[in-house]
Amino acid sequence: MVRPNQLLSHNEMLRNTHHFGNESTLESIPRRGMIGGVVKDFTENDSAYGELALSHHDSSHPNTLDWQTEKPVAILKNLQRLTAPNPGVMTGPGTNTYILGTARTGFIVIDPGPLEPEHTKRIYSACEGDIRMIVCTHSHPDHSPGARPLQSLCKLSSKSSPPILGLSSKSTAKPASHFVPERELVNGECLVLSSAGTQATSLETHTLQVIFTPGHAANHVCFILLEDRLLFSGDHVLNGSTTIVDPPDGNMRQYLDSLLNLARLCQELRVEFILPAHGYVLGNYFGRRRSALTIIENLYEHRMKREAKILKVVQQNPTGSMDDWVKLAYDDVPEGIWPIAKRSLLAHVENLRSLGSI
Numbered sequence: 001m002v003r004p005n006q007l008l009s010h011n012e013m014l015r016n017t018h019h020f021g022n023e024s025t026l027e028s029i030p031r032r033g034m035i036g037g038v039v040k041d042f043t044e045n046d047s048a049y050g051e052l053a054l055s056h057h058d059s060s061h062p063n064t065l066d067w068q069t070e071k072p073v074a075i076l077k078n079l080q081r082l083t084a085p086n087p088g089v090m091t092g093p094g095t096n097t098y099i100l101g102t103a104r105t106g107f108i109v110i111d112p113g114p115l116e117p118e119h120t121k122r123i124y125s126a127c128e129g130d131i132r133m134i135v136c137t138h139s140h141p142d143h144s145p146g147a148r149p150l151q152s153l154c155k156l157s158s159k160s161s162p163p164i165l166g167l168s169s170k171s172t173a174k175p176a177s178h179f180v181p182e183r184e185l186v187n188g189e190c191l192v193l194s195s196a197g198t199q200a201t202s203l204e205t206h207t208l209q210v211i212f213t214p215g216h217a218a219n220h221v222c223f224i225l226l227e228d229r230l231l232f233s234g235d236h237v238l239n240g241s242t243t244i245v246d247p248p249d250g251n252m253r254q255y256l257d258s259l260l261n262l263a264r265l266c267q268e269l270r271v272e273f274i275l276p277a278h279g280y281v282l283g284n285y286f287g288r289r290r291s292a293l294t295i296i297e298n299l300y301e302h303r304m305k306r307e308a309k310i311l312k313v314v315q316q317n318p319t320g321s322m323d324d325w326v327k328l329a330y331d332d333v334p335e336g337i338w339p340i341a342k343r344s345l346l347a348h349v350e351n352l353r354s355l356g357s358i
């Protein structure tokens with residue numbers, strides 16, 4: 001196959017994961033939710049299933065799944081999601097800003113989003129101004145530009161002065177993605193929010209572990225919330241759309257290696273759900289079948305199948321152009337997507353060339 005060493009580790013990974021429960025005895029539980037004012041049961045095939053599985057809900061008061069930007073959605077008692085008003089082809093329903101913490105611990109903001117003053121004000125209000133850190137998964141214009149204005153709002157009110165954390169953009173980044181954090185994150189480090197316990201209240205701690213995941217962008221990072229076993233995947237894993245790997249800042253080899261790294265960590269830390277920067281929560285509490293690990297494995301497999309298809313197409317028509325190849329290699333996606341798909345095609349071709357396969 002295309003990448004023997006990668007496939008070997010992938011197979012090892014699959015073997016290692018099969019001790020998770022006896023799948024044949026597991027049954028799917030439909031989850032009740034409301035969309036467009038209509039209550040319905042969602043199954044595992046619905047993109048909103050993970051969201052309903054994660055948020056504990058009472059079937060007589062089903063969760064509302066309509067996207068909205070005015071108010072944050074409570075995912076857990078210590079986690080809110082505020083979606084930016086920037087829906088589009090590349091951003092789906094809009095960029096998800098995650099707000100971790102409580103009034104007792106203060107808050108960490110993950111991906112403050114685009115330059116959009118109303119969105120910035122809403123983040124600030126949702127945190128009651130008590131923001132301890134602002135972290136960016138990467139520097140694309142829909143993720144990090146809101147960091148400085150948010151920090152300025154905090155400083156103006158003198159309530160807090162949160163540092164902006166992330167990784168500096170590389171020289172390969174487009175000008176609109178230029179970014180320099182106030183402090184560079186370190187792979188594996190933990191960002192901690194905690195409140196002192198009193199006689200009446202216990203200690204409350206939220207720990208975010210940093211994981212470098214280059215591939216979609218050279219300065220991409222993901223975060224695992226250790227206490228709740230959640231992965232904040234930025235744009236590395238999405239719900240409802242496919243991550244674009246756009247060279248030279250995007251790199252397919254790094255993207256695939258980062259997926260394997262995420263899979264290993266999700267297995268080790270028993271991560272159940274993935275919270276992407278675009279789209280609903282992914283995963284299924286019940287039975288682990290759609291746990292974070294399985295989702296990442298499926299994604300990896302999907303990428304490898306695509307790469308194998310591209311290899312075949314290029315081998316059959318070695319003098320062809322990118323336009324010739326995209327028609328055949330992406331014949332299963334609508335033609336309107338081909339201009340974007342060509343970027344990922346190039347990333348796969350570069351990877352195949354670096355491996356000496358073409």
Ligand SMILES: [Zn+2]
Pocket residue numbers: 091095140142143235277278
């Ligand atoms: Zn994005």
